[in-house]
Amino acid sequence: STAIMGSNPFPLYDSINPIMELPDVNDHDGGGTNGRDPSSGGTIYLFSALRDGLSYLAACTSPIGNGLEIPPLLIIEFLHRIADTFVLYFGDPADESAVKDNFSTAYQLLEEMVDYGWPLTTEPNALTDLIRPPTVMAKIHQAMTGGSSGIVSEALPTGTVSNMPWRKAGVQHNHNEIYIDIVEEIDAIVSGDGSLLTSDVMGSIQAQSNLSGVPDLILTFNDASLIDDCSFHPCVRYSRFERDKVVSFVPPDGPFELMRYRVQMSGAGGSHLPIGNMPIQVIPRISYGRFGLDGDKVGSNSDIGGRISLTVTARSISSLIYSASRKGPLVIEDVAVVIPFPKFVKTANLNVTLGQVIYDEAGKIAKWVIGKLDEKQRPQLNGTMILEDGSEPGSSKGQS
């Protein structure tokens, strides 16, 4: 089910449509369309989902699903669910080597997740009931002996039919605890002059539940009206949220995504967040002309080049996040700037005041790793570019 498409899939994948057609596979006997067997013939549709460098492929015959029309989304969602399950079992990332190392577990998982082409058991809790994930002990064993993991605990599934498909019955933990992580991504488009065109916050509440019995939990928001739209794990009581804006649920055991939400900062919904700008701003200045390599403007017979300078500034975000346990100002960590250069740039010579910059000649991508950043620093990148001969930079715009 998994095919390997090379270690650096992005450029290749960019051209691949998630739904592909394979021409009639039964035509190879040279008989042309006449000799076709209609019962097994027809186009094969390949659905693909890319995760961690692996392409998960599902092949469907035509008519899709043998006389039934299967919604394409079902197949794509299902492929992702397989990938999710592999991550759960083999760790993150569930890449080529992880799947190879655990191939027998992968077989077992597929056996339970899909039967005769139809999704069977997809809930992580139900699956871990059927197939035990590699345990910590097994992983140690693997490290010591070099053997592969996939050691399955001896316990057989309890076989309890649960009324809550997402939660297995009779869960017991010595330490009863639940961890909640709120992960928010800001998705923004900033125009060349630095103004914000669009920005959304995609939030996801990730939880890890280690609670015994049938715990009933409630999560409340300070201001639920900020949420523009949200979707829930099946365990959440929908009507309760509609009524009280309270997330009330009986969690599955183990890691799961409780809810996803979206907050719009601008647009017709009206901006209602006190965030005017991004926490980090990048101010680019790019110009083209005839420059020497040292950056001085010289005579017209030298190479056509360009100048680039970037300034990164951080806003104070301490005021945005309240946390009693925090000491000192908030620092933004793991800051990195990726600068893709247009094709007509032959090479670039870049210097930074903070961090490290690496220019990838082949991919024409510069990666500037800044690391920690607080509002006092204003790291800068300066550099020059040499362009391909005969290129006309005037018409192209740099992307940042």
Place this chain on the structure above:
Amino acid sequence: LHSYRRRTMATFPPNRTSNMPVPGGPGGAPPPGAPPGASSSAGRDESYFTESRKGEVNELRMLLRTFATERDKQRKRDIMKKVIAYMTLGIDVSRLFTEMMLAIETRDLVIKKMVYLFLCNYAETHPDLAQMCTNTLVKDCGNEDPMVRGLALRSLCSLRLPQMIEYTSEPLRRSLQDGHAYVRKTGVMGILKMYHLNKEEFDKASFNDILYDMLRDPDSSVVTNCILVLNEIMADSGGMALNRAVMLHLLNRIHEFSEFGILSVLDLVPRYIPANDDEGFQIMNLLDPVLRTANAGAVVATIRAFLSIADAVGKRAGDDRDEDSPTVDDLKHQVVVRIKAPLVTLLASGSSELTYVLLKYVDQLIDLCPGIFDDEYRVFYVRYHDQSHIKHSKVRILAKLANPDNAPDIVAELGELVANVDEMMGRIAVQSMASIAMHDSGGQGAVESIARRLVEMLDLHGIPHISSEAATALASLVRRHPSIVSVVSAPLPRALKYISEPAGKASVIFLLGECGESIVEAPYVLEKVIDSYDSIADAAVKTALLGATVKLFFYRPPEVKNMLGKVLKKATEDVSSQDLHDRALFYYRLLRSSPDTNIAKSIVTSKSMTMSTKHFAEEDDSELRAALMHEFNTLCTIYRCKAENFIDEENIVKFVKVPKEHPLPREAPVTPVTDPGVNTNTNHMGGVAMADAPQQSVTTVPSTVSAEVDLLGFGDDLSAMSVPTPAPVGPASLQSLSLKSEVILNGEDYQNKWSSVPDAEAVIIPALAMSTGPTSTDGVEEPLKAFNVFTMASGELSTEFKFFLYGQEEDAYGGGFFLIQAVVSKAPFNLSLTIKPNGGDTNPTKRKEKIDQLVELIKSALGEYFP
């Protein structure tokens, strides 16, 4: 997804048999450094997939022979894994069949699974050997461990050996009665495998009736599989037979289904015609929570269900519905408004594959209800990391979202994309921009500002495809808005020099003809082109040249006369294009035979090229769009073409709306479809009703079953359904339970009947948890009476209520009595039933069925006490 699991192996490179000389060692000997024997079984296997292991099947056999004596469980598993690893690589290890089968007798589930996998993989190529293992598999189907039973059954059914059917049908039948849901759902899927293997045997076994019965299985995954299997078996008649009772039963349970199980139910809804308008709206309300799930498939399936219901219950012209009731279009509009937010969230957060498919769906919904997505236009801005096909879809959609408020933003954004390194992207951006102007959706001044932008692009000779695309766009635009000629004309002569793409060149030439009056040098630039006529390869350019020259001739005869002669001569002699040749002749004869040049002039320079509508005729795809709406959420939406255009006719799925006739007349009061809410499950499970649990679910449950609809009977209208299928859809076993409304029975009879049935035949339903209890015996008797279950005697004790109840079937259904002893315990509230059937059907399965229905009936009659 079909045949996806088993065929995996077949897609690997062709089998390399170990008989072939093996590189690395003569005669298949293991390469040096890898000593034969068990030494490598110590778990020291760097990787199972190293290339040097091709020819070691013999070594594996040696290993397998030590298997029986090996005591270390882990080593045993490692040996097995090695075999499976070879198999995965496409190396033929079928020679190990005998050794592998010896290993099947194990208590280790993991080893068992691997042997099953091996077996299923080679069964087709080695049917004789596979047949030998059947007994073991059949035996495992009776194992005490449900997991083993299920696995063995699944493997047995997956062998793909038609001759095996006689062995499989019995274990299959048994599995359907299994106490464990895992085995039952495997069995249901096994039926499908049998169906595809041998349809005649399948028909003999008459599994259909059982499957319909099993739609009532307490486990939702079993029900899911039943739906899937029935749909596939009944594909010729459009899928599973569906009536009101079945549909409502499934919808009421929809919250119990897993995230993919929900889809199987949702896919049934578009086929179902609601009994009347109220029911349609109730179904919509019931499905609304599904929009809050994170599964994009479920959300879109719900949208399709909504749209189909809107089609069914909305008012149309000439309809006898109420004046005030909403029209189909109103309803669809409301649906799209409702689903906008969830769709946008999915779009913004999903994986790229989902986003791509969802964009196609959104595109279609925008066509259906223009304007609704307009204010979300920023979501469709292209992101740097989006993949090309997503970017392209987004930019096409952006054009459709333009309205006077957002058009300046959208046009500016499109302008940024024009110079994109992706050539396709740039072209689509130009086309989208032009489309906003064409459809006049940008408001005042937008047309002119877009025209100006396009004119600027004509000069982008560094990016030839953009200048060409801009020229093409302008040519269309001039036809739609002749007023922009003044903006367009000036740069045309210049543009003609460097636009190299034929489409763009043809457009510029066309424009030169259209704007010829106002461009002084027009004749001279055209003349140059005419002089190089022989080097023009593209017929479109030549045709444009001909048309433009003729037009220009009427504006400026003296300058153009010579040119016209030249071009007519060239074109009439040109045999490369029939169209061109005929046009040239037409113009020639028109000019020559016209008695008055003014007549010819009025023909050639007429404004017939100017459009009066917003769309070009070829752009009008309203018919296609309407057809596609019926195929929403299929590949048709993604390809934007009808199914018959890419699927062979014999493979096209029938879409049959059911039921044809409804048991309910439109005016009849509708039985409410209740919304049990997600919470009922959890409340059940918790055992304690939560103080803040919503009460509305409790109060609405009782109406689930009413006199008109025997929800769990499934029977009454199945037989009336006219689904064109050779097999009878309504099997006899689906007879509904129907109780007499008048029964005469005195106390003595009751006692006699009660004692005449041995206690062993009594069906005992222990402690059904109740959320509240009755305050008096009347609280139970009255509701039951409404359902024709009568009370012989009752009493209240300190800890419980006790009732002796009875009911009699209609004579047509057997006329049997049911004697019921019911105990409602007070703390905690629960209901226990002891039911004795007396008379009536003697068939035990039918009897059991009726009792099940009776229990459901009692439960729903007393619904107010149940959570």
